[in-house]
Each structure stands twice: as C-alpha cells, then as structure tokens.
Amino acid sequence: MFHTLVNKLAQICDFEPKGNTVTALAVIWRDGRICYVFASNRRRTPALKNARIGLKAFLDILKSNLEAETRDSDEVMERRLLGEILSRNNVRVRSYLTALAKELSTCIKKCDAAGVEGMEARDAMTRLAQMLPDPNKDGQKGDNYINSMIRFIEAIRENSTSPLRRYISARAAEDDKMAKGGSWSTVRHVSGRLVAYQYAAQTPVQAHHIWADTELFRDFNIASVRSSQSYPAEALNLNPMTTEAIMHRAPGCTQAQVDAYKQHAAALQQYLLDSKLERQWKTRALDPIVHAEMLLHDWLARTEGGIQAYRFFHNWRYIGTSKPVCRLCQEYFHVIATPVRFRSGHPNTYLNWRLPDMYYVGGEDSAITTSSIERARRDWCEILGRMKGRVYAAVVQVLEEKVSDKKAHDSNTYTDKVSGVKEMDRLAGWLEHVQLG
Numbered sequence: 305m306f307h308t309l310v311n312k313l314a315q316i317c318d319f320e321p322k323g324n325t326v327t328a329l330a331v332i333w334r335d336g337r338i339c340y341v342f343a344s345n346r347r348r349t350p351a352l353k354n355a356r357i358g359l360k361a362f363l364d365i366l367k368s369n370l371e372a373e374t375r376d377s378d379e380v381m382e383r384r385l386l387g388e389i390l391s392r393n394n395v396r397v398r399s400y401l402t403a404l405a406k407e408l409s410t411c412i413k414k415c416d417a418a419g420v421e422g423m424e425a426r427d428a429m430t431r432l433a434q435m436l437p438d439p440n441k442d443g444q445k446g447d448n449y450i451n452s453m454i455r456f457i458e459a460i461r462e463n464s465t466s467p468l469r470r471y472i473s474a475r476a477a478e479d480d481k482m483a484k485g486g487s488w489s490t491v492r493h494v495s496g497r498l499v500a501y502q503y504a505a506q507t508p509v510q511a512h513h514i515w516a517d518t519e520l521f522r523d524f525n526i527a528s529v530r531s532s533q534s535y536p537a538e539a540l541n542l543n544p545m546t547t548e549a550i551m552h553r554a555p556g557c558t559q560a561q562v563d564a565y566k567q568h569a570a571a572l573q574q575y576l577l578d579s580k581l582e583r584q585w586k587t588r589a590l591d592p593i594v595h596a597e598m599l600l601h602d603w604l605a606r607t608e609g610g611i612q613a614y615r616f617f618h619n620w621r622y623i624g625t626s627k628p629v630c631r632l633c634q635e636y637f638h639v640i641a642t643p644v645r646f647r648s649g650h651p652n653t654y655l656n657w658r659l660p661d662m663y664y665v666g667g668e669d670s671a672i673t674t675s676s677i678e679r680a681r682r683d684w685c686e687i688l689g690r691m692k693g694r695v696y697a698a699v700v701q702v703l704e705e706k707v708s709d710k711k712a713h714d715s716n717t718y719t720d721k722v723s724g725v726k727e728m729d730r731l732a733g734w735l736e737h738v739q740l741g
C-alpha cells in the first residue's frame with residue numbers, strides 16, 4: 305500500500321506529457337519532520353516550485369480532513385482530490401482529451417454496424433463522445449470543466465465492465481499486432497490513463513485512514529531536487545555503428561561466437577537494420593539527462609544519513625516513480641547494489657540517459673585533491689564499464705533471439721520486434737562511445 309501511495313503521489317506531479325515532468329518521490333525524515341522529496345527529469349526552478357505547490361495543495365486536503373472535527377466521507381474526499389489532480393495536470397489531460405475526441409470518432413465509423421455488438425459499441429462510444437468536456441466552453445481550470453471531467457471519467461469507468469470494453473480491447477489487440485498507435489489502442493490507452501487519475505485519488509484517501517495517527521499527512525515539508533544540467537553528448541559525432549560491429553564487441557566472446565554473431569548480423573540485414581540504425585543515429589539530437597529516480601537516489605546518497613533505513617518513513621527505503629523504471633536505470637541500480645527499492649521496470653531504453661554527475665570527496669582539510677578526483681573518476685568508470693558489459697550481453701541475447709525467432713512468427717510481428725532491437729542497438733553504440741567529460 306505504501307509503495308502504491310508513493311507511486312501515485314509521483315504520478316500526480318507528472319503534469320505534462322513527453323517525459324520532462326516524469327517524477328520520482330520518496331518520503332523521508334528531514335530536520336525532525338516528514339519530508340516529501342521529489343525530482344523530475346527536466347524541470348527548471350519555477351516548474352519545480354509549481355510542482356511543490358501542487359503537491360502541498362493535494363496533501364493539505366488530506367491534512368485538513370484529519371484535523372477536522374467531522375471528517376468528510378471518502379467519496380467527497382476522492383472527488384476533491386481528483387479535482388485537484390485534474391486542474392494541476394490540465395496540460396496532460398487536455399492532450400488525452402484531444403486524442404480521445406479524434407480517435408473516438410474514427411472508431412465510431414469503424415464499428416461493424418451489421419452486428420448487434422458493433423451497433424451497441426457505436427452507441428456507447430457516441431454517448432461518451434458527447435460527454436467529452438469542452439475546455440473552450442468551460443475554461444480549462446474552471447469548476448464546470450473539472451466537474452464535467454470527473455463525470456466523464458466516471459462514465460469511462462462505468463463502461464469498463466461493459467461489452468464496449470471487450471469490443472474495444474479485441475480491436476486494440478489487433479491494432480497492436482499490426483503496429484502501435486492504432487485508433488482502438490489509443491482509445492483504450494487514453495481511457496485507461498484518465499481512469500488512473502481516479503485511482504490516484506482513491507489511494508491517498510485509504511492511506512490517510514491507515515496512517516491517520518502518524519505525521520505522514522499531518523506535519524510535513526515538501527522539497528525538490530534540481531534536474532540535471534545539459535551535458536554535451538559526443539557519441540553522435542562519430543560514425544554510426546553496424547550491427548556486426550556491435551555484436552562483435554560483446555564482451556568475452558570466443559571466435560566461434562564471433563562467427564555466429566556475424567551470421568546473425570547478416571541475417572538481420574534483410575530488415576535493413578543497419579540503415580535504420582544509421583538514420584536514427586544521424587537524425588536524433590542527443591541531450592542526455594539523469595533520470596528522475598537516479599537523481600533522487602543520488603541526492604539521498606550524498607546528503608546526511610545517505611540511504612540508511614532510519615532516514616525513510618517507517619524505515620521503508622522506497623523511491624516511487626510516475627512511470628515504470630527504464631532498463632538503464634534498472635541496470636544502474638543493480639550495478640551499484642542499492643538497498644533502496646523501486647517501482648518495477650520496463651525493458652525500454654532511452655537514448656537521452658546519462659549517469660549522475662561525479663562528486664569529489666575532499667580529504668581531511670576538505671580540499672579537493674588529485675587523488676580524490678581520480679577515485680571519483682575510477683568509480684564512475686567502473687559503474688559505466690559494468691553497465692556496458694550487462695547491456696552488451698542483453699543486446700546480443702536479443703539479437704540472437706530475434707534471429708532464431710524468425711521462423712516462428714509472421715513478418716509483421718517480426719518486423720515489430722526488430723524495431724525493439726534497433727533501440728538496443730543504438731543504445732549499445734552510444735554506450736560504447738560515451739566519453740568522460
């Protein structure tokens with residue numbers, strides 16, 4: 305329950321789409337008080353302040369209910385919190401509504417009007433489309449707009465056990481088989497994201513009952529960690545790597561394995577892997593950042609008390625995130641063997657990723673010495689080296705599996721999987737060329 309709560313709090317601070325506001329959050333003791341501390345991928349000072357204000361407003365709703373002589377019902381509390389979330393997340397919510405308006409009308413046209421099921425689905429979706437809140441009419445943060453949002457989310461939820469849901473799910477699964485981003489899968493995905501806000505309001509209400517007698521929602525501070533600075537990435541100045549070169553560099557290979565990898569790489573060329581790799585390499589601007597969860601972990605490790613259990617609420621060493629932890633962050637936490645736990649991860653990798661900054665630890669007189677710089681540099685290189693080894697092993701395994709998978713799947717599925725390989729490929733190339741600044 306506590307992990308879910310922390311993840312939900314991180315989620316409601318992730319105001320905008322596209323990844324900049326992805327947030328990690330922990331509940332710690334600081335200066336004798338509970339402190340909700342968070343970090344985001346790319347937020348400047350005013351945006352961090354805005355997020356702190358948003359989180360405080362949210363937690364204050366729970367606090368005032370605990371302090372009230374007569375407490376409000378859970379239902380009233382959930383609506384109040386949901387309203388707060390929706391008004392703070394209005395940029396993201398608006399992007400969901402725009403997508404939904406477009407794709408619902410496409411899906412309505414695609415319903416099979418010859419069958420009863422299709423007719424019912426069309427009618428249900430038409431009703432939903434008519435309920436779509438209109439930000440132009442009601443203002444984007446006005447009470448009317450928020451209330452119509454809440455009613456709309458409730459309507460989606462009511463449909464979640466209806467035949468409409470099955471109808472959409474079946475077609476969304478078809479969408480996924482062909483390619484990502486079809487109308488049906490967008491409707492399913494976006495509806496799910498909107499309903500997730502309702503869960504994000506329910507969890508803290510339950511939590512404020514469970515921990516009513518603690519300081520958790522009664523006496524707290526809120527703090528934020530600065531996002532990482534831009535860092536010049538040099539990898540893309542180099543020539544793009546080929547699949548064969550990447551496989552060839554896998555650590556600890558025997559000659560027989562190298563020969564086998566060469567064949568694998570050749571087999572993958574019918575899917576134009578190398579030219580896709582080259583295109584991605586040349587067209588993408590690289591601006592790596594320290595991901596939010598690494599930023600927060602790094603901040604905790606460097607400040608007084610570090611990541612020792614006593615520093616966390618109830619000794620629960622946990623960092624929650626608004627999104628599942630990416631593959632590279634998982635590898636990093638594995639390599640540094642942290643006792644802190646995180647939300648479960650996903651296998652995706654992102655090019656715009658980097659290690660936390662190096663910090664030099666001074667000697668007895670706190671002066672930065674050549675040896676302390678060397679030590680920090682050595683630690684940094686060791687982490688990077690171990691990560692590279694693990695990622696290479698994973699890349700080669702994926703490539704091998706794809707080659708052996710080839711016969712078992714039809715071409716669509718296979719092509720789709722190869723695009724995942726491409727992602728790993730680019731990543732491996734980048735890691736190989738990362739240089740110390």
Ligand SMILES: [Zn+2]
Pocket residue numbers: 595629630631632633634
């Ligand atoms: Zn990450």
